[in-house]
Amino acid sequence: MKRKIKRSEIEEKIFKILMIVSLAIVLLSLIGIISVIVIKGFSALSWSMIFETPKGGYYLGKEGGIANAIVGSLYLAFGALILSLIVSIPLAFALQKDYLNKKIANLIRVLLDVLCGVPSIVYGAFAFIVMMHFMIRASLLGGIVTLALFMTPIMTRAMDESIRLVPAELKEASYSMGATRFETSFKIVLRQSLPGIATAVLIAFGRGIGDAASILFTAGYTDSIPTSLFSPVASLPLAIFFQIATPIAEVQRRAYASAFILLAIVLIVSIITRYLSSRFSRYNLS
Amino acid sequence: MKARKKADSIATFFFYSSAIFIGILALIILAVLVVKSLPILSNNNFFELLFSSSWRPSRGEFGFLPFIVGTIEVTLIAMAIAIPICLLSSIYLSEYATKRMRSIFMPVIDLLAGIPSVVFGLFGILVIVPFVSFLGKMFGSSTTGYSLLSGSIILAIMVFPIIISVATAVLRSVPHELRESSLALGATRWQTVKKVVVRSSIGGLIAAVVLGFSRAIGETMAVLMVIGNVAIIPKSLFDPAYTLTSLIANNYGEMMSIPMYDSALLLAALMLLLIVAFFNIISHIILSKLIKHNYTNEA
Numbered sequence: 334m335k336r337k338i339k340r341s342e343i344e345e346k347i348f349k350i351l352m353i354v355s356l357a358i359v360l361l362s363l364i365g366i367i368s369v370i371v372i373k374g375f376s377a378l379s380w381s382m383i384f385e386t387p388k389g390g391y392y393l394g395k396e397g398g399i400a401n402a403i404v405g406s407l408y409l410a411f412g413a414l415i416l417s418l419i420v421s422i423p424l425a426f427a428l429q430k431d432y433l434n435k436k437i438a439n440l441i442r443v444l445l446d447v448l449c450g451v452p453s454i455v456y457g458a459f460a461f462i463v464m465m466h467f468m469i470r471a472s473l474l475g476g477i478v479t480l481a482l483f484m485t486p487i488m489t490r491a492m493d494e495s496i497r498l499v500p501a502e503l504k505e506a507s508y509s510m511g512a513t514r515f516e517t518s519f520k521i522v523l524r525q526s527l528p529g530i531a532t533a534v535l536i537a538f539g540r541g542i543g544d545a546a547s548i549l550f551t552a553g554y555t556d557s558i559p560t561s562l563f564s565p566v567a568s569l570p571l572a573i574f575f576q577i578a579t580p581i582a583e584v585q586r587r588a589y590a591s592a593f594i595l596l597a598i599v600l601i602v603s604i605i606t607r608y609l610s611s612r613f614s615r616y617n618l619s
Numbered sequence: 620m621k622a623r624k625k626a627d628s629i630a631t632f633f634f635y636s637s638a639i640f641i642g643i644l645a646l647i648i649l650a651v652l653v654v655k656s657l658p659i660l661s662n663n664n665f666f667e668l669l670f671s672s673s674w675r676p677s678r679g680e681f682g683f684l685p686f687i688v689g690t691i692e693v694t695l696i697a698m699a700i701a702i703p704i705c706l707l708s709s710i711y712l713s714e715y716a717t718k719r720m721r722s723i724f725m726p727v728i729d730l731l732a733g734i735p736s737v738v739f740g741l742f743g744i745l746v747i748v749p750f751v752s753f754l755g756k757m758f759g760s761s762t763t764g765y766s767l768l769s770g771s772i773i774l775a776i777m778v779f780p781i782i783i784s785v786a787t788a789v790l791r792s793v794p795h796e797l798r799e800s801s802l803a804l805g806a807t808r809w810q811t812v813k814k815v816v817v818r819s820s821i822g823g824l825i826a827a828v829v830l831g832f833s834r835a836i837g838e839t840m841a842v843l844m845v846i847g848n849v850a851i852i853p854k855s856l857f858d859p860a861y862t863l864t865s866l867i868a869n870n871y872g873e874m875m876s877i878p879m880y881d882s883a884l885l886l887a888a889l890m891l892l893l894i895v896a897f898f899n900i901i902s903h904i905i906l907s908k909l910i911k912h913n914y915t916n917e918a
Binding site for chain 2: 342344346348349352353354355356358359360362363365366369370373376423424427428432433437439441443444445446447448449450451452453454455456457458461462463465477482486489506507513514515516518519521535539540543544545549550554572574577586588589592595596599600602603606607
């Protein structure tokens with residue numbers, strides 16, 4: 334009896350150590366990634382990196398910056414964000430049981446989950462082949478539409494999660510006052526879930542701005558800031574990808590700086606997201 | 620009064636049409652991929668496509684085997700690394716950690732989930748590749764470091780947040796009464812974890828792993844940057860490999876110049892889509908049954 338207890342205690346000790354080691358690995362990998370990119374990137378960062386477009390011979394290590402990619406990425410992500418909102422907002426509201434019956438809504442949720450899981454390269458390949466069919470060249474518009482394909486399911490699903498947390502009693506109270514479904518959705522549900530919806534938008538934005546595979550074929554790459562929807566556009570993820578692939582050390586250093594900028598944008602968005610969702614849970618009635 | 624009713628019916632129309640739109644969109648994506656991959660499926664022998672390893676597009680030979688093997692191997696090795704680490708971490712976070720610890724760790728894990736894949740790729744080139752190259756030399760194999768193992772390690776790190784967040788949620792959803800009754804019977808904490816908590820949430824843990832798997836199989840850029848991209852069937856962990864996603868990413872430029880090439884690449888995309896959809900639906904079914912109170916809250 335005594336020996337048995339001891340053995341189980343030893344077993345627990347061993348597993349506890351293993352658990353702490355595992356958690357340390359997870360934590361260290363995050364710290365490792367962030368610190369490597371910050372250390373390598375920050376030292377390569379300069380004002381001209383941020384505010385200048387590539388000049389002649391930039392990819393051979395001469396002067397210039399990646400303003401084209403920074404602005405390009407923002408154009409792409411904001412454009413896609415607006416396009417996604419047009420589908421996501423009505424769809425997320427339609428998933429309430431006030432509109433669609435539960436079976437159909439759950440079916441759409443499964444579909445959205447599947448679409449969330451579809452690799453972005455598949456969206457890229459799909460959009461590219463459609464664009465080739467209609468003879469559309471790689472452009473800002475192509476990139477925006479492709480990125481919107483990738484972002485919409487993510488955004489809708491996250492919005493849906495916050496909308497369904499709105500207590501049914503609130504909606505019932507609104508209906509009993511004679512409000513229509515639209516008024517209830519817009520004035521009660523939307524207001525109640527606004528921080529959650531904002532969080533959803535930011536999550537999608539963060540995923541979109543960092544994605545490279547979907548815009549690899551559809552947005553193109555250029556050294557200038559695009560002036561129309563039909564000109565090709567550079568982006569930060571692709572700037573990193575192309576610059577690290579060159580054999581010139583100076584250009585590789587610029588890839589680190591580009592990664593630093595991209596990581597900074599994504600982390601800031603992510604921290605705002607956290608802040609909003611913690612506020613959301615504090616004020617939520619349920 | 621009429622204006623209000625009108626606004627309501629217009630909004631309803633938009634809500635329903637967005638639901639129809641997303642359904643049609645999904646069908647269009649599937650249809651385009653299927654239609655575009657039909658030429659190669661009718662032109663080449665299906666088994667040859669899957670099981671031949673000669674990839675010579677200019678001669679019309681499209682053997683997907685190296686890419687399929689590369690994808691499966693890199694994903695499985697990544698899962699072999701990630702599963703124990705993630706499950707142990709989740710058990711600790713759910714069963715042993717204080718509330719404060721959880722409130723520190725969960726945001727950190729979310730942060731990891733938000734890092735773009737090119738940044739993971741860059742980290743891979745800077746840290747993992749040299750490390751694997753060093754490791755390879757220790758085992759007496761001269762490798763550049765751009766290898767199956769590097770790709771797997773990066774992928775493992777990338778799926779940490781997905782598996783951990785789902786698995787922790789699953790473990791936390793086990794009712795407290797179950798743990799208490801086990802402890803009341805004299806079981807130790809670890810025995811309770813092992814025989815009650817983990818056993819009763821095994822389905823959800825599998826679903827968490829499946830979700831991580833389907834994310835890993837579709838990952839493109841990070842793997843592309845570190846795996847070496849050589850279309851051979853790798854013989855060891857230190858050999859370079861090639862995945863389906865990298866195949867698409869690397870060759871879109873020539874897609875239109877060689878006959879059947881576009882069809883072959885779209886077939887690769889279709890395979891990825893079907894695999895991911897299959898695994899996602901499975902994990903969805905398991906999870907929706909398990910974390911039921913999450914789904915029935917509103918009813």
